[in-house]
Amino acid sequence: MTRVDTKAESGSKGVGVGAVIGGVVGGVVGNQVGKGNGNTAATIAGALGGAYVGDKVQRNEDKRLVYQVEVRLDDGRYSTVTLADGSFREGDRVELRNGALLHR
Incomplete structure (x- = not known):
């Protein structure tokens, strides 16, 4: 294994519950301000x-948190694998089998 990079990856892709709840709370708070058009x-x-x-x-x-792991293959090529498991360290001897990274 030649390199291990740590990266924060967002699991949320669309607008979700946070936006809805925030919008409702913000609307209620905003409604307490002003009168007439200002209130609206x-x-x-x-x-x-x-x-x-x-x-x-x-x-x-x-x-x-995800880990991007760069592996030097036996034929000299490099491959990068993204993992949720942080147990791999730079210098570890590993095996890439069917897209899965295994400790040797």
Whole structure:
């Protein structure tokens, strides 16, 4: 094994529960501000801001750590494998079998 890189990968790809909850909370808080058109604008701004913040919080919570491992094959070529398992270290002797990385 020639190299092991650690990378945070986002598990959340679309708009999820965080954006919805944030939008509702932001709308409720925004609704407490002003009267008439100002109240409507504050409600909309609060909902949009809350949805944005809620989405960012969820994406941060959904991150997972992955390991990109570079392996030098017996024929001299290099292959990179992405793993959820962090038990491999640079210099380990490994075997790449059917796309799976195994300790030797």
